[in-house]
Amino acid sequence: MTGFNRRHVLIGTAAATVTARPAFAQAPAEIVIGALYPMSGANAQVGVDARNAFETAVDIVNGMHEVALPGAKNAGLMGLGNAKIKLVYADHQADPQKGRAEAERLITQDKVTAIIGCYHSAVSNTVSVTCEKYGVPFMCADSSSPSLHRRDLKFFFRPAAHDEFFSKGMFDFLDAQKASGTKIETLGLFYEDTIFGADSSNTQRKLAAERGYKIVADIKYRANSPTLTSEVQQLKTADADVVLPSSYTTDAILLIKTMGELGYKPKNIVAQAAGFSEKAVFDAVGDKLDGLISRASFALDMAGKRPSITYVNDKYKARGNRDLNDNTARQFMAMLVLADGIDRAKSTDGEKVRAALAATAIPGDQTIMPWGKVAFGADGQNVDADPVLIQYIGGKWVTIFPKSVAAAPAKWPM
């Protein structure tokens, strides 16, 4: 085997797959949107769930629904003669370079009006740059790295919060707990080695320094590792008052299993969502997670304040056989925000859609999220995407922070 390895074969296969796909004709009455997600590879379930979330959103936009959401009441997009939205899916396999290639294909061959994606921050990073190059709006549904909207991109939009909001929410919560007399002095950071983990931990490190928490473990681990024993051993030795993990699904399962195996029960876990909002994690290790706290953009138990949640969740559940979670709720809402922009643009021209999206003004009660409203700053970030903290108690998520929306006080320690 000279100069030839598995990676070469992979690249060759990917290239063959890309070139083999036929460009397809589109009916003029359809608005084509590209959805770029991991559809195979370690996080393929994320893609499957995202697909169900998008189909639910498109169903609401394309049909007539009596629910307080943008675009629900009319069939199709009013601004474009009741045109229907059609989604084209592409697979990035969590690889930023595959993501970029697929984005180009969606834009040049499928002639998409906009691209929505991409879960992995590292992929959203390359895809948004490609979109910028072609003047096609990129709707960042569910990637939360703060650096994404700080690159002077004109076609980048993110309705949901990023990790600085989320981490700030976490530290506000920790401060509030401390103020009520709980001892919280030390933190343990545990994060994976891509842009998501790096950005998340940077923010947490900064906030910890500002607010006087001591970091006793700062562990950057290799994603999808066969074992995390030594890593968890270090967490155990440090035994921080709160462990703050930033992990995708596979590592989240392994982390919690390994903690159990090494006889380590952390005092508290406050997670940066991602894997910790996935059903698979709770199916696997839910018994060890009672009392886990996670940041979230979404909470099912807010249905009292946002009646549309029940309506949407029922529709989503019928497709995916699971409840909406932090990720799928953001994906659903981002699709509605994008459709609303295209509707108001009355055009599929990239520049016009961009301008319409920049002028978005959706009140919070027209969403399924705890957000104040959806309105983008010059950098494409929604500044009113208030996050919440939710706690996993007795097999259900309960909103615990901020106080204004909390359904119950936090159980502490977990």
Place this chain on the structure above:
Amino acid sequence: MTAQAFFQVLASGLLMGLLYALIAVGLSLIFGLMDVVNFAHGEFLMVAMYATFGLWAIVGVDPVLLMPLVIAFMFVFGAAVYLGVVRFAMRAKTNSGMVQIFATFGLAILIQGVSQLLFSPDYRSIPASWLGGRTVSIGGVFLPLPQVYGGLISVLAFAGLYLLMSRTDFGKALEATREDQGAVALVGIDRNKVFALGWGLGAALVGLAGSVLAIFYYIHPQVGGPFALVAYVVVALGGFGSVFGALAAGLIVGVVESFAAIAMPPAMKSIPVYLLYLGVVFIRPSGLFGRL
């Protein structure tokens, strides 16, 4: 580092190393027998894990008891892969090395795709079993029972393999076939049959590892990748084709990785493993125990 932490890291490394060795030995065996690198080895592991999970879900018996069934299934699966795919790939007149690589690599992609289609990309796990989630503490050093069981199985498998290779006619036929494929035909050994049995044995060994791993690891169509990567390093480090090289190299990789994750940022824990591998390959290209 306290003595307790030291022994914890050492024990974890050794247990994981035994499992790495068990995963790798099937790969090494097949390579030694017929100079074919099975690029679908990680997928064999994944199939074994799904087989364990599927049998557990259907029969409802503890994975420990299902092990013989999984091994038998994997033996048939491995032999079928040889008879259905590899046998034909080996017939290529030109560039047969490449043909074999592409055949097994294509097989890997096929198995992944079919698994995702059949089982969905969701992460499965066996939530409760006799051993799952149980752990014993010896002087503050925690030994998870599934891994201890896996280590035990690994040691037994290597002992059994040693007896098989040295004491049985089949072992001698394997040994003779790897020495000289042409000559064995002259003494009446059916090369094809030995190869098919060799693939069956290789797959059964990784099946053994899969049935243990399924108890404490998540299962999904891509689960084999990271383990296969380690297995290739183990095989190359120990020496292509050397069964006991795989055992030694598995333990070395497990322990080095375990301590590296303590000594440096854990994201870089594979670097010492690969450095060690490079060092060995520079000084001794055949690997530690290779006879090439």
